[in-house]
Amino acid sequence: MNDGPLIVQSDKTLLLEIDHERAQECRRAIAPFAELERSPEHVHTYRLTPLGLWNARAAGHDAEEVVNTLLTFSRYAVPHALLVDVAETMARYGRLRLDKHPTHGLVLSSTDRPVLEEVLRAKKIKPMLGERIDGPDGDSVVVHPSERGNLKQALLKLGWPAEDWAGYVDGEAHAIDLVEDGWELRDYQRDAADSFWHGGSGVVVLPCGAGKTIVGASAMAHAKATTLILVTNTVSARQWKDELLKRTTLTEDEIGEYSGAMKEVRPVTIATYQVLTLRRKGVYPHLDLLDARDWGLIVYDEVHLLPAPIFRMTANLQARRRIGLTATLVREDGREGDVFSLIGPKRYDAPWKDIEAQGWIAPADCVEVRVTLSDSERLTYAVAEPEEKYRLAACTPRKTDVVRRLVDQHAGQPTLVIGQYIDQLDELAETLDAPVIKGETPVKERQRLFDAFRSGELSLLVVSKVANFSIDLPSAEVAIQVSGSFGSRQEEAQRLGRLLRPKDEGKSAHFYTLVSRDTVDADFAANRQRFLAEQGYAYRIVDAQDL
């Protein structure tokens, strides 16, 4: 009997026992084709998905390699059906390819006639295609250039993902170079940018804190063309700008910001998803930005958050190089397929040992504090309308008291109090005598407060969900979450990932979540707990009176 660390289940999950001596080796071997689903303390769960397998194909791995890896590391016999399925799935990638034909322009071609016939008969695909050209080297059919993205999306849905070899436009040239003074490109960052460049378009998966911005900058240095960078929000846009100024030859004048506040279009433009997807009277007034210049490269930050309208726009941008940056390919809305077909396959995934060297999983003490509602509150809660229940439970005044005790416990340590409801935050800010950052706080004021917090002037900050994304507050040591948006796992990941960056001297951070016992608040909390544990954060639950 083989004594491998991996157990291959018939439902296509792979269980990796991480205390096993060969676990590291195995993890590296399966990472290219299996998606990490959960990473609790003893057994990590990976899943084999068609997309994962196709990503592996796009990265140059073949089915035999995958099957061999499974057989090598598997402790038990691998179900035959699963091996067959892997081989069959991987064989589907690349049967169809998009090419640039010297006379006919964009064509969809295949050496496998039955496959081509099958897709040509699909109702959704027919209108995207033009006349048929059968050559000696295989059969092709003309594709309307405007349908390149839609076609790829539709083919993926049919299970015949096409390989895109049709190339890219160069875009308007613009000199961009990296300036490596006092820092240098890490090996994996260089590898990531290189493999993206060779692949043409695609997604680079790097854990939080591994320097995705620098990979983006490096990609721009490869392209040496005008670049559009799409980011999640304004604060993040500022951070990108700062990084680019620091790491590249770009100057302040060359970088424009296109957000709610400013509408600058410059050789390198950083736009927020929000402004692009702003909709007035049924039209997107800011969509023109996409055609405002002859962009040579489009950078998508946090691909896993890319909103649906951006996908639609991206479908029309298939001739431009695209790079997606993310820490996880798992999307809450399950649109991983669209990322694959419209932005591109996964081009790079950092090896685990590097992630660990980065200290991705920072030692964090996650504690869920259970607060018991008072009898009168329970009665109010019991008779409340369903849509009011969460708010009632989340905003119980009892939490205020607990927050104060926690803040006192961690006096002197940089502490963030995070919440969903403005009233509650205002009340907390008043009780704790701390500044509050919420949606209506001007960006300048926000920046000032964040800077003060970073520099240590300020040790307590009450923030709303505006702090969820793309804000580096590496100095935060304590976070107290009083309410969240109905238990979104994504939000939890962001809050944790953003706020609990690795600390100096290996100090551990504290993450408290306050939950009202026996209410929907606790139900949502269960979701979050699960997520925390799946991400490998140890957590415990205590009752408020036991603090």
Place this chain on the structure above:
Amino acid sequence: MSDTAHRPPLSQGVSQGAVRPARTLAEHLRTWSDERLSALLRARPDLTTPAPHDSSQVASRAGTRASVQRALDDLTTLELAVLDACVVLGHASREETVAAVHGDPVRVSAALDHLIDLALVWESPGGVRALSGVADLLRGDLASGVSGLRPVLPHALSRTEAVERVARLSAPARGLLEHVADSGGEATSGRARTPHRPEDATTPVEEVLAHGLLVPTQNGALHLPGQVGLALRGGHTTRLPVDDLPELAVTARDPALVDRVAAGAAFEAVRRLELLLDHWGQHPPTVLRSGGLAVRDLKAVVDELHVDAHQAALLLEAAVAADLLAEGHDADGVAAWLPTHAFDAWSESPPAERWTALVRGWFTTTRLPGLVGRKDASGKTRNALAPDASSQFAPEARDHALRQLAALPPGGALASGTGLPSLVERLRWLRPRRPVTRDEMVGWAVQEAAMLGLTGLDALASYAREVVAGDLDAAADQLAPLLPTPVAHLLVQADLTAVAPGPLAGDLARTLHLLADVESRGGATVYRFTTGSLRRALDAGWGAEEIHDFLASISRTPIPQPLTYLVDDVVRTFGSVRVGHAESFLRADDAQAITELLHHPKVAQLELRRIAPTVLVSSLPVDLLLPRLRELGTAPVVEAPDGTVHVARRHLLRTRTPRPTPVPAVARARDTARVSAVLAAVRAGDRAAASAPARPAVATTPITALAMLREAIESATTVVIGYVDNHGTTTDRVVDPRRLEGGQLTAYDHRTEGPKAFAVHRITSVTPAVGDQ
């Protein structure tokens, strides 16, 4: 290709150095050794039921139409071709017969020996001859070894003459003759005349007729005699060689890998079936009125087990065949598919033994799971477990297909694409008389063998070779180390999952099913603890302490705090009630009073047990307890039995095991015993016959009469029969019996000088004709 690869001799070396040629088949059989005769009885089991009295009865039974047909169905193309040659040559020497078959003489000779061993051919004074019934039953084309030539006419031209005359034919005449030979050997002459000299012939037909190569028959047709056919085909009965065993298209695989893949499938099959039947024990699906399982229920199985419909049907059919599943009645008395009592024993046994039981069921079942989901002749979809989707040839198709795989070296696999067709081709050669549906059955057999884990990567696993060889115990022993070893521990994680990194030993799996929901199955099982699952456990009578203890006892790692918290939290909100065996209870608000009572010197007889600070239980009924308590000086009151939680064991339904399936070893032993009993009887009968008055004996009982008539047919001798005619008068007729079937004797009547049919029941006696002795 080895000579005997496809057929081991029935009995070693007994047909060599054959004894003095016998005059009749019965006589021939009498000279056989016990070993050889029992080999025959084993190969043709229909000869033994009912037990024959003596050799002549064995011989006469061997010649009946039904028996010959059965024997023919088990022959290979080569053997059929040899038999066909015997029929064509009629009565020729062994050497002549062997030479007439287009093939390697050694192999042909071996095939001939086999036919003799099977008593389809016997060695008479003039050489070897086929049983008379064989000729009629040899139908088919070249692919089934039938040459299509007519028998050699003994009184027409000799074989050498035939060769010479054929050689002299013009090309068109030869072409014509070949056409006649290839299309059944019969023709009509039309208006062609028969010239006296070949030189006078003006057409090819006339040329042929002039040479006497087509012989006119009484009804005006022309026959091509066997000798001419042989001459046309170069002295052979067929143009093409008939001993080419089709090659299998094979690729080599790593045997260790094959075993691992197959064992994986084997484990999955067992696990899935156990899972399903466990489920059906609680929620059985109903039996359709037409028998079988509803499409909806099969769909549920497909979803539950993550398999396709074919595999689901396969598992069900194998379970029925292994007596693990049968029709029974659910709690409401409705006919339902239920696990049997045998299932309980089965699920307790080690996985490897469970697998062999399942595989044995599959090997023997005549059901065809591959048909499930297809439309039958009337356009209705076939249901799983329905009685009609079956074929008696299915077990044979499986056995043959796997035997071919077993003959390959370890790791030898069917090549992808061409492997299966080549296997079908070979089986067609081995059993050409099997029905046309065989292609599909062989395909299914191969597919199903993979699903059950007999094969992996299209090669037979090492342990499956033992299955094919019939040694299931050895198979189980070899399979066991390949299966995941049972584990007795869990890895409990903070995300409230627990991973059992292998199949759980003993009853742990069932306990965990209660405590947690299964999230993923396979070699390992992933369980998730939820509020719901823990409540279920609490509903079934578990308490918080018990759960904590149980988890602590089987977890290899410390229990994560969140799980402990969850358990306590669920218990907190759950009105935890435990039920035990007690006839009565005592409770008081005052814990002191209870303690006092417990420490009373006379309390032992009350069999009290403290289950909570204020509650005691007793195994005495209330009516006994009450007076004794009063004697102790307390003043108890009786409480009405309200508000107690009723906890019952899960209701598991079982039905009767239909019949004990004989273990192969037992079956073999039984077989051997039966054959030797028959053999003893036959020998005794022969001795009795030998010590009876010397021949010519007059056969006056129907049994002896029939036996004598059959003998006469085989030996082509003349007999005198006493026959009651239409007027009731008995006359003696001198006849040459030709055929005996359907209560009619067809014989050449010497009086009318023509064939005549006699009703067997009117034959009063049979006597060998004088002078024929």
